[in-house]
Amino acid sequence: MNRCHRPSPALVDTLDEDGDGSISKPEFIHHWVEFWVGDDADAPGTHLFGEV
Secondary structure: OOOOOOOOHHHHHHHOOOOOOOOOHHHHHHHHHHHHHOOOOOOHHHHOOOOO
16 A cells, blocks of 8 residues: 655745745755754745645
């Protein structure tokens, strides 16, 4: 049972910096770093794993 979970459209809208409808590798890397080392609670990367 291998399931691929897709992010919600709202999360894609939050993380999609260039508005092309997808999260590119550079966008993901930027948000990954933002999530782990950022201190801005309103930054898009804060939502990388959805609502906590």
